[in-house]
Amino acid sequence: xxxxxxxxxxxxxxxxxxxxxxxxxxxxxxxxxxxxxxxxxxxxxxxxxxxxxxxxxxxxxxxxxxxxxxxxxxxxxxxxxxxxxxxxxxxxxxxxxxxxxxxxxxxxxxxxxxxxxxxxxxxxxxxxxxxxxxxxxxxxxxxxxxxxxxxxxxxxxxxxxxxxxxxxxxxxxxxxxxxxxxxxxxxxxxxxxxxxxxxxxxxxxxxxxxxxxxxxxxxxxxxxxxxxxxxxxxxxxxxxxxxxxxxxxxxxxxxxxxxxxxxxxxxxxxxxxxxxxxxxxxxxxxxxxxxxxxxxxxxxxxxxxxxxxxxxxxx
Amino acid sequence: xxxxxxxxxxxxxxxxxxxxxxxxxxxxxxxxxxxxxxxxxxxxxxxxxxxxxxxxxxxxxxxxxxxxxxxxxxxxxxxxxxxxxxxxxxxxxxxxxxxxxxxxxxxxxxxxxxxxxxxxxxxxxxxxxxxxxxxxxxxxxxxxxxxxxxxxxxxxxxxxxxxxxxxxxxxxxxxxxxxxxxxxxxxxxxxxxxxxxxxxxxxxxxxxxxxxxxxxxxxxxxxxxxxxxxxxxxxxxxxxxxxxxxxxxxxxxxxxxxxxxxxxxxxxxxxxxxxxxxxxxxxxxxxxxxxxxxxxxxxxxxxxxxxxxxxxxxxxxxxxxxxxxxxxxxxxxxxxxxxxxxxxxxxxxxxxxxxxxxxxxxxxxxxxxxxxxxxxxxxxxxxxxxxxxxxxxxxxxxxxxxxxxxxxxxxxxxxxxxxxxxxxxxxxxxxxxxxxxxxxxxxxxxxxxxxxxxxxxxxxxxxxxxxxxxxxxxxxxxxxxxxxxxxxxxxxxxxxxxxxxxxxxxxxxxxxxxxxxxxxxxxxxxxxxxxxxxxxxxxxxxxxxxxxxxxxxxxxxxxxxxxxxxxxxxxxxxxxxxxxxxxxxxxxxxxxxxxx
Numbered sequence: 041x042x043x044x045x046x047x048x049x050x051x052x053x054x055x056x057x058x059x060x061x062x063x064x065x066x067x068x069x070x071x072x073x074x075x076x077x078x079x080x081x082x083x084x085x086x087x088x089x090x091x092x093x094x095x096x097x098x099x100x101x102x103x104x105x106x107x108x109x110x111x112x113x114x115x116x117x118x119x120x121x122x123x124x125x126x127x128x129x130x131x132x133x134x135x136x137x138x139x140x141x142x143x144x145x146x147x148x149x150x151x152x153x154x155x156x157x158x159x160x161x162x163x164x165x166x167x168x169x170x171x172x173x174x175x176x177x178x179x180x181x182x183x184x185x186x187x188x189x190x191x192x193x194x195x196x197x198x199x200x201x202x203x204x205x206x207x208x209x210x211x212x213x214x215x216x217x218x219x220x221x222x223x224x225x226x227x228x229x230x231x232x233x234x235x236x237x238x239x240x241x242x243x244x245x246x247x248x249x250x251x252x253x254x255x256x257x258x259x260x261x262x263x264x265x266x267x268x269x270x271x272x273x274x275x276x277x278x279x280x281x282x283x284x285x286x287x288x289x290x291x292x293x294x295x296x297x298x299x300x301x302x303x304x305x306x307x308x309x310x311x312x313x314x315x316x317x318x319x320x321x322x323x324x325x326x327x328x329x330x331x332x333x334x335x336x337x338x339x340x341x342x343x344x345x346x347x348x349x350x351x352x353x354x355x
Numbered sequence: 356x357x358x359x360x361x362x363x364x365x366x367x368x369x370x371x372x373x374x375x376x377x378x379x380x381x382x383x384x385x386x387x388x389x390x391x392x393x394x395x396x397x398x399x400x401x402x403x404x405x406x407x408x409x410x411x412x413x414x415x416x417x418x419x420x421x422x423x424x425x426x427x428x429x430x431x432x433x434x435x436x437x438x439x440x441x442x443x444x445x446x447x448x449x450x451x452x453x454x455x456x457x458x459x460x461x462x463x464x465x466x467x468x469x470x471x472x473x474x475x476x477x478x479x480x481x482x483x484x485x486x487x488x489x490x491x492x493x494x495x496x497x498x499x500x501x502x503x504x505x506x507x508x509x510x511x512x513x514x515x516x517x518x519x520x521x522x523x524x525x526x527x528x529x530x531x532x533x534x535x536x537x538x539x540x541x542x543x544x545x546x547x548x549x550x551x552x553x554x555x556x557x558x559x560x561x562x563x564x565x566x567x568x569x570x571x572x573x574x575x576x577x578x579x580x581x582x583x584x585x586x587x588x589x590x591x592x593x594x595x596x597x598x599x600x601x602x603x604x605x606x607x608x609x610x611x612x613x614x615x616x617x618x619x620x621x622x623x624x625x626x627x628x629x630x631x632x633x634x635x636x637x638x639x640x641x642x643x644x645x646x647x648x649x650x651x652x653x654x655x656x657x658x659x660x661x662x663x664x665x666x667x668x669x670x671x672x673x674x675x676x677x678x679x680x681x682x683x684x685x686x687x688x689x690x691x692x693x694x695x696x697x698x699x700x701x702x703x704x705x706x707x708x709x710x711x712x713x714x715x716x717x718x719x720x721x722x723x724x725x726x727x728x729x730x731x732x733x734x735x736x737x738x739x740x741x742x743x744x745x746x747x748x749x750x751x752x753x754x755x756x757x758x759x760x761x762x763x764x765x766x767x768x769x770x771x772x773x774x775x776x777x778x779x780x781x782x783x784x785x786x787x788x789x790x791x792x793x794x795x796x797x798x799x800x801x802x803x804x805x806x807x808x809x810x811x812x813x814x815x816x817x818x819x820x821x822x823x824x825x826x827x828x829x830x831x832x833x834x835x836x837x838x839x840x841x842x843x844x845x846x847x848x849x850x851x852x853x854x855x856x857x858x859x860x861x862x863x864x865x866x867x868x869x870x871x872x873x874x875x876x877x878x879x880x881x882x883x884x885x886x887x888x889x890x891x892x893x894x895x896x897x898x899x900x901x902x903x904x905x906x907x908x909x910x911x912x913x914x915x916x917x918x919x920x921x922x923x924x925x926x927x928x929x930x931x932x933x934x935x936x937x938x939x940x941x942x943x944x945x946x947x948x949x950x951x
Contacts, residue, residue, distance in 0.1 A: 110729055110764075112423075112729075113421075113423055114746070120746065120747055122747055122750060122751070127434060127436065132434065132435060132436035132437045132438070133434075133435055133437065134432065134434045134435070134451075135432075135433070135434075135435055135751065135755075136427075136432050137425070137427070137747055164421040164422060164465065164468055165419075165421045165423070168419055168421075168464075168465075203395075203396055203501075204396035204397075204501055207396045207397050266540075271537065271540045271541065272537075274540065275533055275536055275537060275540070278528050278536070279531075279533060282528065282529070282531065286703055286704040286707075286799075287704075288529055288704045288708075293395075293396070293397075294526065294528045294529055295395065295396055295397025295398060295526055295528070295529075296397055296398055296399060296526040296527045296528055296536070296539065297396075297397030297398075297399070298397055299528055300527065300528065300536055300539040300540055301539065304540060336799070336802065337802070
């Protein structure tokens with residue numbers, strides 16, 4: 041079993057980035073379950089770097105795009121080409137437009153940097169691609185898209201993500217600066233690292249994981265067993281979020297797609313990450329990574345307690 | 356095997372729950388009607404449409420609309436024909452009919468993302484089912500959308516008139532369908548079974564459905580129902596009231612294995628009106644259908660259901676006593692919005708639902724702004740705009756010298772998604788638990804506004820009103836500062852309704868905006884100012900500002916609050932102790948009246 045492969049990827053992340061334990065876990069989980077991740081945090085918190093490392097370390101083809109206010113569809117999906125052909129009959133020509141697939145359409149891991157800066161409308165097509173992994177008739181090789189964004193505020197010139205777009209990213213995390221974090225040891229480690237001069241420039245990343253290893257891991261995710269009692273607990277937690285924490289539409293985004301379909305995949309992925317072949321109730325902790333921007337802050341904060349309570353009741 | 360039943364089973368195998376939507380879709384195919392499916396993201400709209408198409412029309416064409424959708428993608432490519440004529444050449448364009456002009460069943464995703472001009476011609480095409488004089492083969496189009504764009508209900512009705520069936524979905528989790536949710540969790544990736552219906556079978560079933568007879572009872576019930584529910588039927592155009600409903604009745608009877616439609620088949624109305632009806636009204640309407648079906652032959656009870664009580668008229672002159680209004684600045688700027696410190700569980704979902712509508716983030720107002728983001732296209736007006744032109748259009752323009760000028764981006768900026776003025780009672784009676792509840796409600800409202808980038812205004816009142824400004828603006832986006840003020844508020848003083856309303860409305864009068872709502876939180880009876888707030892009620896109606904009132908506390912709610920909400924089209928709520936020691940919110944029926 042190639043559990044060691046994940047350790048190597050994790051090791052790579054740890055070598056290059058200090059702290060951010062949950063973001064690293066979430067990225068591995070996303071790659072394993074072929075889901076998308078949204079990381080939100082202030083500039084300079086290694087969001088992009090971690091995304092690059094995951095892609096580079098797993099040796100997958102990689103597309104990086106820095107979104108901006110004027111982002112157009114063609115920049116993301118490939119060039120729009122114009123074809124002029126003479127008409128079959130008569131004197132004249134036919135002008136047709138098609139897309140030469142590139143960018144998101146041809147990569148396996150993509151990083152969409154500063155996604156909150158692009159106009160929602162420009163993202164619409166892209167996010168459809170993310171959801172269905174198809175573009176027209178084509179099946180896409182895309183495994184995981186990692187989007188990064190800055191918190192919405194007047195200082196950054198961005199707009200909040202449309203809920204429909206936000207929901208495409210199964211995993212959603214906030215990455216805070218290490219300096220603000222508690223405990224401050226990680227910030228100290230970061231300081232030491234740069235003060236000692238051991239890091240001068242960002243080195244190229246060599247793959248530490250082969251394609252075959254990744255494929256077999258991804259396959260194994262689908263074979264992890266999900267016991268009925270975990271499903272019951274999941275439903276109970278969702279019910280409590282709706283009934284007791286006011287997480288109903290439109291205050292929250294508890295969609296069926298994310299919480300009934302993708303949640304199961306993520307539960308399996310987390311079990312596999314922990315080296316198990318069966319999902320355990322503790323794996324419900326993935327919900328914490330799913331609710332960050334989908335439910336009101338208070339409900340998100342209360343989630344660990346709610347999970348604990350639900351599991352306690354079952355026992 | 357019965358093709359109808361096998362279809363239903365095939366759909367059930369692939370999609371958990373959403374029983375009504377499934378039935379509506381099948382009926383629409385039988386009745387050759389278009390369907391508009393509205394629902395929040397991720398509730399399975401597109402999935403349902405795709406599954407239906409797979410089984411009844413494997414040849415269906417699917418398009419998904421987006422900002423840059425071109426006419427060519429829907430209608431077909433344009434061929435440019437160049438012919439030599441005496442002394443020159445002649446260029447003409449002709450259309451090679453594409454997807455929409457040739458397909459029988461079409462799935463349209465994200466209807467409202469299409470550029471406005473394209474949307475207009477698309478909707479027209481769907482409702483006319485004709486193109487340049489020729490009838491289309493089109494039978495059924497299924498369009499999906501997330502809750503509607505920022506237009507008035509009446510405008511949306513006429514926009515969507517081409518869709519005979521209009522239904523609204525909610526997610527299994529959000530809608531509380533837990534048994535279906537469990538089925539979905541258990542679902543394994545089952546292979547799609549082979550398509551069930553061939554085009555020939557579909558045509559035959561449609562034919563047979565059309566031959567269903569509509570009995571006398573059904574016609575009589577149809578008429579009585581329309582008279583009894585004028586409000587619900589107002590959303591139906593004559594076409595949908597007559598032709599579409601008739602076809603729907605026939606399809607429904609056929610689907611139930613009958614050759615004659617009777618009064619009970621009128622339950623299909625829920626699929627025609629689904630988008631506009633709230634759950635309660637839908638149930639009442641259904642009950643009415645049963646009642647009428649039962650009572651047929653008897654005279655309908657007089658006056659029942661003829662609209663609800665009209666708004667009470669008012670007379671007399673408004674007292675225009677100048678009220679003391681203080682203007683204060685919000686202090687202590689903070690950059691970030693910290694986590695909520697609310698400790699009491701406050702259930703505010705009901706209130707937030709009342710604020711939805713145009714304050715939905717996805718449908719925020721946008722306005723032209725040269726520094727904005729490109730959102731739509733318009734025609735090029737000046738050559739210096741060429742940098743912003745669509746590259747393909749620009750190439751064509753330069754190369755082929757088409758008379759048509761290239762499209763350029765229309766830059767727009769997202770404006771506030773509505774505006775929210777919060778009036779909070781901090782009189783002495785607001786203490787302890789009531790004070791915390793009001794703080795919790797206010798906190799939730801401000802966070803709601805922050806998520807939607809709505810501008811907010813805040814007035815605190817006892818017998819005086821204190822108007823808080825942020826950077827000298829009454830309506831602002833200083834959410835963090837406002838949250839700070841919410842925590843600092845101290846109870847004291849008596850209650851005055853007039854001063855805060857007057858203060859807020861006067862500011863709103865000078866700051867025109869599209870969707871403006873006032874939420875007034877109070878616990879007391881007005882002892883200062885005009886207790887009937889006559890002139891403020893009138894002003895709110897004139898400005899089109901909706902005033903929602905929340906009465907926090909245990910005593911009876913003063914009727915003036917009901918009147919205030921009813922007359923301005925707002926909603927009224929009661930905040931009372933709920934289960935588990937927290938606050939429970941429910942609607943005050945007296946505040947719901949004839950709403951516009």
